[in-house]
Amino acid sequence: MYALEVKELTKKFGNLTAVNKASFKVPEGSIFGLIGRNGAGKTTTIRMMMNIYMPDSGEVILRGAVVGQDFKDKVGYLPEERGLYKKMKVLETLLFFAELKGKTGRDVQKKAKEYLERFNLSDRMNSKIEDLSKGNQQKVQFIATILHDPEFLILDEPFSGLDPINTNILKEIILEKKKEGKVILFSTHLMDFAEKMCDHIAIINNGEIILEGSLTDLKKKFAKSNVSLSYEGDIGFLKDQPFIKKVEDFGNTTGIRVKSPEQIQELLKLLVQHNITVKKFDANDISLHEIFVETAGGDAELINEEVHNG
CATH class of the missing domain: 3.30.70 (Alpha-Beta Plaits)
Structure with a gap:
């Protein structure tokens, strides 16, 4: 059973074909890696999956049905270009993003504080986002991505810019989410992370999927x-x-x-x-x-x- 199916997604910007008929299948309960060099088309593909870019052709199938607004409600999306409200404080930022996904109350606040502690950010929960380092801002955005307990995680270059300790925390949480039955797709150009974590991969090169399947079989x-x-x-x-x-x-x-x-x-x-x-x-x-x-x-x-x- 496939949780997500990407079928022949194509996106052109003027005369440039950024993604050309990209197709791959993401099985239930798996970690899927979209692998490629910088500029290969990973982010454009993900943005089409999220309806940030409308594809020129192709579609994304969620458990048998073409994705709509309900998909965005079920997904936790970490964009490549991190974006947080600089003047907001850390904890209120997390609660704000959770509320956008329909999650409020003491349980959400408790979970937010637990994640902050895990990432060694408890002492910064009342700091403004703009006062945090770039790495700490990235950790806050990752927490915001998972705080509403989404069914799907789509993470665009999630390990970029993190030090080894926080990279390991991120990996641990992703693997925990897999054990919970979540479907996880992340893009990366870092082969060692993909090899250690992914069950299935697709390699994209010059906007085209050139290889796809179970990592073990490949x-x-x-x-x-x-x-x-x-x-x-x-x-x-x-x-x-x-x-x-x-x-x-x-x-x-x-x-x-x-x-x-x-x-x-x-x-x-x-x-x-x-x-x-x-x-x-x-x-x-x-x-x-x-x-x-x-x-x-x-x-x-x-x-x-x-x-x-x-």
């Missing part, structure tokens, strides 16, 4: 004839080997693709013969980063820089 498909290697030494000799299809350096690990699975043992033998210290040799294993590079194309070093530097 990794199985792309991992054939692939080795994830950690080592010490010089493996430059591999590029001259006829059975080696590709060697990609990802920093801590190197992805090596051979022409057929039977040649994986030949690769290991060759490494040993050249006195390479093998720290990790995972046959038929592949990272989401490697899948992204293979499917999205382009220069691996440039993509690596983009996904790590934002």
